[in-house]
Amino acid sequence: MxxxxxxxxxxxxxxxxxxxxxxxxxxxxxxxxxxxxxxxxxxxxxxxxxxxxxxxxxxxxxxxxxxxxxxxxxxGSDLWPTDDRQAEVIRWLTWDALQFTRFGVELYFRNLIGPHVGLGPPEPDAVREAQTGFRKSAAILDAHLANADWAVDSTPTIADFALGAALPYAVGAAIPFEEFPNISHWYARLCALRGWLEPFPKR
CATH class of the missing domain: 3.40.30.10 (Glutaredoxin)
Incomplete structure (x- = not known):
């Protein structure tokens, strides 16, 4: 494989x-x-x-x-549960793609990728608009994580891996997730999982 x-x-x-x-x-x-x-x-x-x-x-x-x-x-990993949690995982995966990471990806592209592929510096208005969208969705996730360690129930799932996708690049991409304390604490837990901080093999 x-x-x-x-x-x-x-x-x-x-x-x-x-x-x-x-x-x-x-x-x-x-x-x-x-x-x-x-x-x-x-x-x-x-x-x-x-x-x-x-x-x-x-x-x-x-x-x-x-x-x-x-x-x-x-x-056989519980990262993809087969019980009632599965629908909750799908919900967060869908929401993430349309909201949270959608804006994170835009900031990642505008601030980190665009300048290196000939698109020039990011447009400030577009960056601010993406940050506004990110903050709105982050507020929803932050409120959810006030009473939960992970996106779904008490253990990590693939929903957490999806939600965290853009955050390793937050500093360079100007993704303001550290404004949200519950997200910051959750992300620290994600960083402690095997493979998260160094997912790519050495070449």
């Missing part, structure tokens, strides 16, 4: 989960700068030409959330 990745946000989630659940797989680095994801060969693994991709024999699975689920499933 192989996990195709690059050192960017979505592959980070999959790689971190892979380490956390001790998945037996090979990591395959895809050099986005050299356009390796744009090849016809890679397109047969993922027609979207994006990473991550999990390849298991003749089967390939793309989209980081699906890969996180699959890695937890095949290793």
């Amino acid at each position: 192989q996990l195709y990745y690059s050192e960017t946000l979505s592959p980070r989630k999959a790689c971190a989960v892979a380490h956390n659940v001790n998945a037996e797989l090979d990591f395959v680095f895809v050099d986005l700068g050299r356009g390796e994801q744009a090849t016809e060969e890679f397109g047969r693994l993922n027609p979207n030409h994006k990473v991550p991709v999990l390849v298991d024999g003749p089967h390939s699975l793309w989209e980081s959330t699906a890969i996180m689920c699959r890695l937890a499933q095949i290793t």
Whole structure:
């Protein structure tokens, strides 16, 4: 089994989960700068030409959330629960994609990626708008975490890995999550999990 990745946000989630659940797989680095994801060969693994991709024999699975689920499933990890918590995990995954990490990704792209791909410095108004959106969603998560250690119940799930995706880049991306004490405490717990701080294999 192989996990195709690059050192960017979505592959980070999959790689971190892979380490956390001790998945037996090979990591395959895809050099986005050299356009390796744009090849016809890679397109047969993922027609979207994006990473991550999990390849298991003749089967390939793309989209980081699906890969996180699959890695937890095949290793028997409770990161993807099979009881009543599953619907709650799906709720937070969906909300995160549309709200919390959506704005984190925008700040990550504008402040860290855009200047390096020829887009010039970020537009201040666009950054402020994204920060406003982030703060609104962060207030909801912060209130939830006032009475919970993790997004769902008392143990971590893939929802926590998704929610934390952009936060390792918070300083450079100007993501103001440290304004929210409960999120900060939760993120410290996330950082203590195996694979979170160093999810990418050494090359």
